[in-house]
Amino acid sequence: MLNSVGAILLDTRSIQKYVFSCNRLKTNIGASYLVDSIFSDLMVNKILPSFNLKMPDKLWNEVENIQMMKDDSIECEVAYIGGGNMIILVRKQNTDVIELCKKIVGKWSKEILIKAPGLKTGAAIGILDIDEEHFQKSLGILYRQLKDNQNTILPQVDVPYVGFTLECDYSGKTAEYLKGRVKDSIIKEFNNRMVSAEIVAKSSAYNVAAEKLKEDYGDILEDKFDFITKFDNLGYKDSESYVCIIHIDGNNMGVKFASCTNMQERKKLSLRTAKIIKKGFYNLLKSVIKDIKSNVYNKSLNLNKMKNKYLPIRPIIIGGDDVTFVCPGRLGIEYARRFIQFICEEELLDEVQCINAQKYAEKIFGNKNVKINKNMSCCGGIAIVPAKYPFYRGYELAEQLCSSAKKKSRQNDESFIDFAVLHGDMSPTLEQLCVQQYEAPEGYLHYGPYCITREQEDKSNIKDLFSLIEKIKKVPNNKIKDLRNVLNEDNHSIVRFLENCPEVETILKNELQKENVVAKDFWQYMSNENMLKTRYVDAIELIDFSLKV
Numbered sequence: 239m240l241n242s243v244g245a246i247l248l249d250t251r252s253i254q255k256y257v258f259s260c261n262r263l264k265t266n267i268g269a270s271y272l273v274d275s276i277f278s279d280l281m282v283n284k285i286l287p288s289f290n291l292k293m294p295d296k297l298w299n300e301v302e303n304i305q306m307m308k309d310d311s312i313e314c315e316v317a318y319i320g321g322g323n324m325i326i327l328v329r330k331q332n333t334d335v336i337e338l339c340k341k342i343v344g345k346w347s348k349e350i351l352i353k354a355p356g357l358k359t360g361a362a363i364g365i366l367d368i369d370e371e372h373f374q375k376s377l378g379i380l381y382r383q384l385k386d387n388q389n390t391i392l393p394q395v396d397v398p399y400v401g402f403t404l405e406c407d408y409s410g411k412t413a414e415y416l417k418g419r420v421k422d423s424i425i426k427e428f429n430n431r432m433v434s435a436e437i438v439a440k441s442s443a444y445n446v447a448a449e450k451l452k453e454d455y456g457d458i459l460e461d462k463f464d465f466i467t468k469f470d471n472l473g474y475k476d477s478e479s480y481v482c483i484i485h486i487d488g489n490n491m492g493v494k495f496a497s498c499t500n501m502q503e504r505k506k507l508s509l510r511t512a513k514i515i516k517k518g519f520y521n522l523l524k525s526v527i528k529d530i531k532s533n534v535y536n537k538s539l540n541l542n543k544m545k546n547k548y549l550p551i552r553p554i555i556i557g558g559d560d561v562t563f564v565c566p567g568r569l570g571i572e573y574a575r576r577f578i579q580f581i582c583e584e585e586l587l588d589e590v591q592c593i594n595a596q597k598y599a600e601k602i603f604g605n606k607n608v609k610i611n612k613n614m615s616c617c618g619g620i621a622i623v624p625a626k627y628p629f630y631r632g633y634e635l636a637e638q639l640c641s642s643a644k645k646k647s648r649q650n651d652e653s654f655i656d657f658a659v660l661h662g663d664m665s666p667t668l669e670q671l672c673v674q675q676y677e678a679p680e681g682y683l684h685y686g687p688y689c690i691t692r693e694q695e696d697k698s699n700i701k702d703l704f705s706l707i708e709k710i711k712k713v714p715n716n717k718i719k720d721l722r723n724v725l726n727e728d729n730h731s732i733v734r735f736l737e738n739c740p741e742v743e744t745i746l747k748n749e750l751q752k753e754n755v756v757a758k759d760f761w762q763y764m765s766n767e768n769m770l771k772t773r774y775v776d777a778i779e780l781i782d783f784s785l786k787v
Contacts, residue, residue: 243306244328244335245317245366246343247380248277251358251388253322254637257555258630260408260437263469264427266629268440270555271447272354276346277324280353285346286314289338291330302506307368317501320508320558321491325501327366339363351395356411356436358395360388370499396436406434414438451553454516458524466548469625473539473550474566479625480659480783482570485636486577486618488559489647490599490610494587497598503591510586511559514614518580519556519563525576526551537786538568559616562633567622567783571657574618575700578653578690586614603648611651615691617643620657622783627660635660638668643687655700656687659779678726681761681770696762697773706749706777707784713741722778725760732757 250256250273257269286293291314294305298316306312306327317325328339343361350357362384367376396411404413413432424441451465466472472481488511498504526549529535539550550569555562565573587595587610595610619639623632635658643654658671676683689699697703710718717739724735736743736757746755761770 241369242365242367242376244339245364245380246324246326246328246339247362247364247384248281248324248326248343248346249360249362249384249388250276250322251360254633255630256357258633261469261626261629262408262441263552263554264444264467265408265437265440266554267447267552268443270557271443271450272357272440273322274557275443275446276350276354276357276359277319280349281324281326281346282316285342285349286316286326288345289314289342291328298505299509299512302502302509304368304502304505307502318505318508320512321495321560322558325366327501336363336365347393353439355434355439356395356409358393360384360391360393362387366501368501373500374496374498404432406437407431408437409434411436455520455523458520458527460527463527463530463547463549466552469564471548472552472564472566472625473535473541473548474568474625475540478567478782480567480622481625481632482565482567482573482783483621483623483629483632483636484561484563484565484570484574484618485621485633485640486561486574486616487640487644489615489617489644489651489653490595491559493599493602493610494591494595497591497595499594507586507591508558511614512557514581514584514586515556515559515561517584518577519553519561521580522573522577523549523551526573534785539566562636568785570620570622571655571700571780571783572785574620574655575690578616578618578655581614581616582653582691584614585612587612605649607649609650615647615651615653617647617653617687618655619643620655622657622659624660624662632660635668635671642668646687646689652692653690654687655690657780658684659783676775679728680725680732680757681772683725683772683775685762685771685773685776696764703773703777703780704784706745706773707780709745709748710742710774710777711781713739713745717741718778718781722775725772725775729757732760 253273257266257273259269260266282298292311293314294301294312298318304315304317304327306315306329313328313330315327317327326342328335328342330338340363343363347359350359362380364380364383365376366380367373405411406413411434413434424438427441448465452459469481474481491511495504495507498507535541535550551563551565551573553561553563561577592610592612599608599610600606617640619636619642621632621636621639623635639656639658643656647654658668660671672684685698687698688703693699693701720735720739721742724731733756736755743755746759747753750759752759760772760774762772764771
């Protein structure tokens, strides 16, 4: 029986920085494709076959089982690809398997310098025990080696140049003379300017990425709809030039994968995760197209800008449990809510896997009350930023907001979202933004994160927030602005406002089901955070970022 094999663990570093390094949508999408293709295309279709190793007849994602376990003739197999990682199993009679693994990684690394210049990768090589008794410990050693390599090895991924050089306007790296080396269409795209090899590679990959996306979702596009190639075509109105950058990530995925007792369980979980995410985005697109056909967006979007039936949503990353997409400012909260709800309908773990993950989570977190759900759960961060705002900074904010939501989800494995509206050209971290915009004398002006999947006793769920938004929309605009201002002031100002605004007083009465309300009723005490918070500022901010009806 097969007990151990040679193993290669591959990793991509600083993916977000590589993908979102500039504000050109085509470049970002091409970069995302390159990150995925160095595993699924370059390694699988080019590098591994070049070593003449006997591999399974079917691709790694076409079967759930590890074929090497049953067929002794198989010398090399992709165990799984997901979460920016790839594991390859290798064995060959009368061969030093570690040296063979090193040669595979070396050849792959050289190819990446040409195919995806600027992309940093990492690798760990060792012997992996396949049997259930030693699998987790053996895989843990491999991951620790990868982590050590990340901390000690700084790969040089750009070919150095000497002499005087021109700087690329997009990447800040050395620009190159393109004529005669790349397609004329790429030269025209950059108006005959010299750009770096990294930007050329990303832009050249865009067409392949776009075709792959059409293959995945072509049946619902119906040859009538297409994805945008420029942010300007998203359909936001010129007077409302805000876009949403939405980052969504699975909850406790490290725990769920670490609880797998063998490589086959790990592979099945990876395939199941990818299938759920793809199905969720498919259903989201389906709902968006249904909205367009029903004229739901007529008042909210500038449909003339959406020429060629462009969709008001553009995926950039759909990989494993990691999703990033953009849409107009008015649609971000709604699209994130829909997507997460679609995802959470799907079962990720079976009964035994759920029990194992539960035990592992209790051990890791040191908390007997922590809960792991059988269904998929995830959290999202929504950065609502000006359309011309540097994309990487906007993505960083969305990622920080997602992390904020994850902190609240950790106890019960529920799905939360958090959001922030960035006005003007500020470039703060989330922590700085909270200090600048949300701290007030009487309490904290941001109530999130908001739960998507379950009613909350403190009304910190998205359904209650949407309900409050609809109620506040009926208040005169000048009163809404006054409320936003007085909540940022002292208690006396809030008292005076209530005395002069019966519309808001009525909303507060209905919300709390009280006959008489006072200024402090705008605030709720959050015991887990030891602070007073109000939902009203969130509702006011989102009036301008919700659908018009």
